[in-house]
Amino acid sequence: MxxxxxxxxxxxxxxxxxxxxxxxxxxxxxxxxxxxxxxxxxxxxxxxxxxxxxxxxxxxxxxxxxxxxxxxxxxxxxxxxDMKIKRISEQKRVMNESIQQDDMDHLTNLISETSGEQNYETIKIIPVQWIIDEQMRLKDPTGMQGKKLEITADVFSIPxxxxxxxxxxxxxxxxxxxxxxxxxxxxxESAIDFDDKDLGTLLIDIGNNQTSFVVYEEGFPITYGVVPIGGEEVTKDISIGLQVDIKDAEKIKKEKGTALLEDQSQEDESIDVAFLSDVITARYEEIFEHINEYLVQLGKDSRLPGGVVLVGGGAKMNNVEKLSKEYFKLVTFFGKDKxxxxxxxSTKLQYIxxxxxxxxxxxxxxxxxxFSMSMGVGLGWVKKVIKYIKDMF
The missing domain is CATH 3.30.420.40 (ATPase, nucleotide binding domain)
Structure with missing residues (x-):
């Protein structure tokens, strides 16, 4: 070992x-x-x-x-x-006959200098692509001819x-x-492969206090987002709706909860199963609604052939994949390590x-x-940026 x-x-x-x-x-x-x-x-x-x-x-x-x-x-x-994910682009004129390493270094340093946000700490700067003359997307533009070079990067920050x-x-x-x-x-990196990213796929990670998501198409992430709602809100809804202690609500959620009640004849002497299902479904629909707003803005609602991939502890809720399929009008899978x-x-959602x-x-x-960021400020950042982009393809 x-x-x-x-x-x-x-x-x-x-x-x-x-x-x-x-x-x-x-x-x-x-x-x-x-x-x-x-x-x-x-x-x-x-x-x-x-x-x-x-x-x-x-x-x-x-x-x-x-x-x-x-x-x-x-x-x-x-x-x-409260994680913030924003996309930043920087561009420059190419002064030589072809694109040089100095041109790339200049742009990566600009991203580093301009990515900060007040009261937030940048933990990752992830390059998305290099663009030459607003048309050609490349993993390595060195030596290519063009008049303008642009880099697009995603910046991840936490309070x-x-x-x-x-x-x-x-x-x-x-x-x-x-x-x-x-x-x-x-x-x-683990739950969706290159084919998923190329087809167009929505990855949703449902955590305890937040739901994070990313949309891929043609191999690139086209948007990220964070919804500050997760499994804890479902537990609170159950506690209020059923008028039970929060610990009992968590136990009920895990043992008897379901996002969709398929069999209306199910009975339980201790709780109203149909009401419990309605409470849970309403909160998951709220999460999906926030995500779908992003898809609508991108013109990708119900238009992602790769479908939806669910990960995170909150994705363990019974029938949540069926609710996702019904809501997004897209085939839905549970994520697994590929x-x-x-x-x-590799098949346990909480470990993905x-x-x-x-x-x-x-x-x-x-x-x-x-605590330095992998692609952030510091010695060797430019080389790591270039390596990251090359490895994406």
């Missing part, structure tokens, strides 16, 4: 961890575990000590299973209800206070985190993001250390 790598998914409901290793040319799972998140709600770390306790509990679990200081690298996968608290948390734990990767990038095909985790972050790191490399 070599290159032991821990990937943490810092969810609002649960913190998940998987230890990956290389066994020859294969990637294998050495250990996995999940702990309840304490000290964090709706993307805000309210109690640093409780949050530290949650992560430490996960580490202690791994140590009991494996023993010793076993991890070579640690990566963090992250979703956040600065949350970012700073994360830094404090890992300092308390004395953990060096190599990189932070948005879960949506990870899921895009990279490693590790039998015990964690597996995906590992796949993303394996393919595109890492940041410059600490």
């Amino acid at each position: 070599q290159d032991l790598k821990l990937v943490l998914d810092l969810g609002n409901g649960y913190i998940k961890g998987i230890i990956f290793a290389k066994e020859g040319d294969s990637t294998v799972v050495i250990s996995k575990d999940t702990v309840k998140t304490k000290g964090m709600r709706k993307g805000k770390i309210l109690d640093v000590d409780d949050f530290v306790y949650s992560i430490r509990a996960l580490f202690e679990s791994f140590e009991k299973k494996l023993g010793g200081d076993f991890i070579d690298e640690i990566y963090v996968g992250l979703s956040h209800p 600065k206070n949350f970012y700073n608290t994360l830094v404090e948390v890992f300092e308390k734990l004395e953990i060096d985190v190599v990189d932070i990767v948005p879960n949506l990038l990870g899921a895009s 990279v490693y095909n590790i039998s015990d985790v 993001n964690t597996i995906g972050v590992n796949a993303w790191v394996d393919k595109y490399g890492v940041g410059s250390g600490g």
